Structure formats: C-alpha cells, structure tokens
Amino acid sequence: MKVSTIEPAQPLDHLAPAGRIGVVALATDFNIEQDLRRMLPGDTQIFTSRVRNYNPLTIENLRSMAPGISAAADTILPGTQLDAIIYGCTSGTVAIGSERIAELIHQSCPGVPVTNPVTAAVAAFRQLGARRISILTPYTEQVNCEVAELFQRHGFEVLNIAGFGFEDDTAMTFISPVDIVNAAKNVCDAQADLLFVSCTALRASVVLDEIEAQLGKPVVSSNQALTWHSLQLLGYPAPVSGYGSLLQQLPV
Structure with missing residues (x-):
C-alpha cells in the first residue's frame, strides 16, 4: 500500500472574511440559528453551542442555566479567533444579568466582544x-x-x-x-x-x-437586534435590507 501526502495547489481559503460569530443558544431553541443565518450577510458566519436550560420558563429556572454558559462558550471553535459572541436568550439575560453573562463567557473566551438580546x-x-x-x-x-x-x-x-x-x-x-x-x-x-x-x-x-x-x-x-449589534461589533460596512428599519442603520 502506498501512502502519500498531497499539498494544496491554492492558498487556503479564509472563510467568513467579514466576521466569525459564536452563539451560545438555549438547548431548546428551535429558531435563533435560522433567524441569524437569514439576516446576517453571507460573508459572516455563526458557530453555535448550546447551554442546558429548563422548563417551565421562570426567573428561577432561567438563572439556573448560568453555570453552563462558560462551558458552552468553550466548545465554540476552540483555538480559532472569534470576532463576537452572542448569548442567545432575552429572558435569560434579564434573569442572570448582562455583566455576569459577559464574565462567564470571558472565562472561556477572554477579550472577545460579547452581546446579548438586552x-x-x-x-x-x-x-x-x-x-x-x-x-x-x-x-x-x-x-x-x-x-x-x-x-x-x-x-x-x-x-x-x-x-x-x-x-x-x-x-x-x-x-x-x-x-x-x-x-x-x-x-x-x-x-x-x-x-x-x-x-x-x-x-x-x-x-x-x-x-x-x-x-x-x-x-x-431580539434576533434582529442581535444581528444589528453583532454587525456593529464587527464594523460591518453596509446595511441589510428586508428585516426592519433597524438593520438599515448600518454602518453605525
């Protein structure tokens, strides 16, 4: 048996040249990934992890997901630089707090800009x-x-x-x-x-x-605001049409 190595003839492609966005989504969320992919421009890309959450949706149960946020962020493209990270739960942000969510994500991804729906x-x-x-x-x-x-x-x-x-x-x-x-x-x-x-x-x-x-x-x-704010964090240079007037407010 002959074993050989092939060198690519072309330079390696730089995927998502306008920005790579990590997403910490709820384990039960059917929608956020579809929404973000629908609204975000094609030269950006999202990479998703999920955090365990619990029904019924109460403030107490929302707070209980906090211990899993850092570990969820840690599994998003380890070793690859992300340009922004989204925590994808509005009521969860209300319950846990924006500052605490950023702290938890930065335990795994220090220095990466973090946003959330609030x-x-x-x-x-x-x-x-x-x-x-x-x-x-x-x-x-x-x-x-x-x-x-x-x-x-x-x-x-x-x-x-x-x-x-x-x-x-x-x-x-x-x-x-x-x-x-x-x-x-x-x-x-x-x-x-x-x-x-x-x-x-x-x-x-x-x-x-x-x-x-x-x-x-x-x-x-919530998802439109996340799209807009993520693109703002990336410094995206053009507006996005078809999803409300907010996304026309780019660049900021």
Whole structure:
C-alpha cells in the first residue's frame, strides 16, 4: 500500500472574511440559528453551542442555566479567533444579568466582544431615538414584569407589555408569525416610539417589515437586534435590507 501526502495547489481559503460569530443558544431553541443565518450577510458566519436550560420558563429556572454558559462558550471553535459572541436568550439575560453573562463567557473566551438580546436591544432603542416603548413577548406575566422593570432601569418608559403566556421555550417557536403580526398591532401603544418583540425563539424576523408598515414605526426583535449589534461589533460596512428599519442603520 502506498501512502502519500498531497499539498494544496491554492492558498487556503479564509472563510467568513467579514466576521466569525459564536452563539451560545438555549438547548431548546428551535429558531435563533435560522433567524441569524437569514439576516446576517453571507460573508459572516455563526458557530453555535448550546447551554442546558429548563422548563417551565421562570426567573428561577432561567438563572439556573448560568453555570453552563462558560462551558458552552468553550466548545465554540476552540483555538480559532472569534470576532463576537452572542448569548442567545432575552429572558435569560434579564434573569442572570448582562455583566455576569459577559464574565462567564470571558472565562472561556477572554477579550472577545460579547452581546446579548438586552444589551443589543438597549443599543438599538437608543440608535432609533426611542424613549417610550411597547413590548410583546411569549412569556408569562411574572417574567414580563421582570422584563419591563429591566428596560425601565435602562431609562426607557415602558408604556405596556403583553405576552402569549407560554412557559415552554420550545413551544414559543411554534407561535405563528400571523399571530405575532396581529398581536403586534393590538399591543403597540399609539404613543410608543417603537415596539420591541422579545424572545429569540419567536419567528418575528420574517414579519418585521410587515409589522412596521402597519404600525408606521420601528419594530425591534431580539434576533434582529442581535444581528444589528453583532454587525456593529464587527464594523460591518453596509446595511441589510428586508428585516426592519433597524438593520438599515448600518454602518453605525
């Protein structure tokens, strides 16, 4: 038997030249990877790990996933430089805290910029000049109270918040985009500067343009905000069309 080694004739390709984005997703999330791949430009790429989470979705159960975040981040392309890392849970960020999440990820990936849906949404609201917001979620009233209080602490006036009342993270993805559109029209206060559709599991990205057209104001979703903020962290030089007005706000 002859054994030989072949040298490539061409230089090795540099994949994802505009940026490599790590994602720590919930073990039960059906949607975040599809949403991010749909919205992110083709010269970027996401690489996903998953952290164990627990139903029902309560603040206590959300906090219980914190010990697994560092280990999940550690498995994303070990030895390869990432340009940004996303922690992909809005209510989890509310429960654990943005600073703590960044600390946990930096235990495995020191120096890499970290974002999450709350940090991204706050930056997006400010970019859009919003002060008063309405919020639509799939969560229970208990979780919604925590969500509203957090955004109020960031200086926004939450005019109202309404949720579908789900406690199962996986089931949240099965909510029809048609129901998201109808709920958005009913929930958004006329005095709100924008509507925030919270939760990475909701399939809101495919109807953002439709909701904005009907409301006549910006609509920010968790995954859209993550896309926008990640591209901002990468210094991406061009806007993205088809997923709401926020992604037209690039470069920043």
